[in-house]
Amino acid sequence: MACNVYIKFVLVVCVSWSVSFAVGQPFKAVNLGNWLVTEGWMQPSRFDGIHNKDLLLWRINENTFNFRVFNKQFVGLSQQGSGTGLVAESNDPSNSETFQIEKENDNSNRVRIKANNGCYLQAISEDKVTADFQGSGWEDSNPSVFSMTVLSDKTLRGEYQITNGYGPDRAPQVMQDHWNTYITDDDFRFLSSNGINAVRIPVGWWIAKDPSPPKPYVGGSLKALDNAFTWAEKYGIKVIVDLHAVQGSQNGNAHSSSRDGYLEWGDSYIQDTVDVIDFLAKRYGNNPSLAAIELMNEPVAPGVSLETLKKYYQAGYDAVRKYTSSKFNNMNAQQNIDYINNDRSSQLGALTTSNGPLVFVGEWTGEWKINGASKEDYQRFTKAQLETYGHATFGWAYWAYKCQFDHWSLKWMIEKQYVTL
Incomplete structure (x- = not known):
């Protein structure tokens, strides 16, 4: 055996x-x-006292984060055009690469993500996200509401x-x-x-x-x-x-x-x-x-x-x-x-x-x-x-x-x- x-x-x-x-x-x-x-x-149990203990990577505080992706660079706002596009080009995070995550009260898997320009990220299409949504609410039709899955084993x-x-x-x-x-x-x-x-x-x-x-x-x-x-x-x-x-x-x-x-x-x-x-x-x-x-x-x-x-x-x-x-x-x-x-x-x-x-x-x-x-x-x-x-x-x-x-x-x-x- x-x-x-x-x-x-x-x-x-x-x-x-x-x-x-x-x-x-x-x-x-x-x-x-x-x-x-x-x-x-x-x-x-040592982690039980941490608020939002499922969100620990590149955490600035309990609600504010950086996002590092597979090319080891950070997601931030593009400096081109209107400045609302998202790119992953920075090796060191700055204010432009800083985001706030807001969770729905009754469902913590539903989130809205606010960029440092004060706008929320929204899905424009299957392959495009921009930081220019200024509305509110948690309706299914709201393009700024995302489903977030945390892989606990990872x-x-x-x-x-x-x-x-x-x-x-x-x-x-x-x-x-x-x-x-x-x-x-x-x-x-x-x-x-x-x-x-x-x-x-x-x-x-x-x-x-x-x-x-x-x-x-x-x-x-x-x-x-x-x-x-x-x-x-x-x-x-x-x-x-x-x-x-x-x-x-x-x-x-x-x-x-x-x-x-x-x-x-x-x-x-x-x-x-x-x-x-x-x-x-x-x-x-x-x-x-x-x-x-x-x-x-x-x-x-x-x-x-x-x-x-x-x-x-x-x-x-x-x-x-x-x-x-x-x-x-x-x-x-x-x-x-x-x-x-x-x-x-x-x-x-x-x-x-x-x-x-x-x-x-x-x-x-x-x-x-x-x-x-x-x-x-x-x-x-x-x-x-x-x-x-x-x-x-x-x-x-x-x-x-x-x-x-x-x-x-x-x-x-x-x-x-x-x-x-």
Whole structure:
């Protein structure tokens, strides 16, 4: 029977000698996902307080938006003729590319869209829309009334959307409350008492700009990460800092804090991203709890080219080494670069290669796409993965520690005795 197994091999730069490695025991880790980098699917209720929470892309406020289309340009008013035609020619939105969306009171799928000239968009024909309607009403015959369908399965719910959605007045408190309660000292105590000896903590590029990151991001995640290191040292847990979201987005997904689903990270962003790695290495490089810094989470080809990735990995590796020892000489940058050229079967085989680069299974989970699976089925499935990934020379990290969906939550799996570590 085929099953979908969610695993990932990641490139990390090891930065401190670990007691675990001294006695030949790779890490048994868990991902603290949805803490310092928002993953809305894991806890959708975090978005409940946002007015018009179904409209999160290119949102200026709860009623005002920009529209970016498939050529990566913004819809706005034409500068030709009467100035009421619509074109998509601008790379940066201005007032001309700003629109208000008004919803019908009794049917939120029916909308009217007002341009910055004060007129509403209207359908002139099947292939022509202009911004010159000045009437009112919601009659079916009204050419300014449009039917709007939001594809909920395509909606991005990441750090950008939640901070931008709540806005500058509410987002700071909303995020601070989340950081203060989602992961606490007690969680580290729980993990330590249940056999977890490391945590992988996803962070976003804006953490290096704390306490005043660019809008819409808000300050405070750096203090939360500092707290994690304090708790880790208290309970004998190692920390892997994972740069999960880079400026421009390396995969277009919500968990990389993409604004609208486009992957735009490339050569022009390398130095900005290295600066984040430099910041993290400088701040935590000598912390006894630091085990590794992951240079980037899940870059996607062909949007991110191998050549660009090689340049970045080398520069990121060099940045880390400025602040840390080089005791892991068996895991240099070039070995890691060569390693990413291998296909999945080669990677799996390398798990048992004693003289190869250190291998870390950065994300795996006990969930699978099997209908009607029993508790015993889940136990056997999880046990099989533990036995396999236990051969990874740097260890593994379960995704995630907490999640609304039970089998994705290691805390739930432990408490309900689905897994024994």
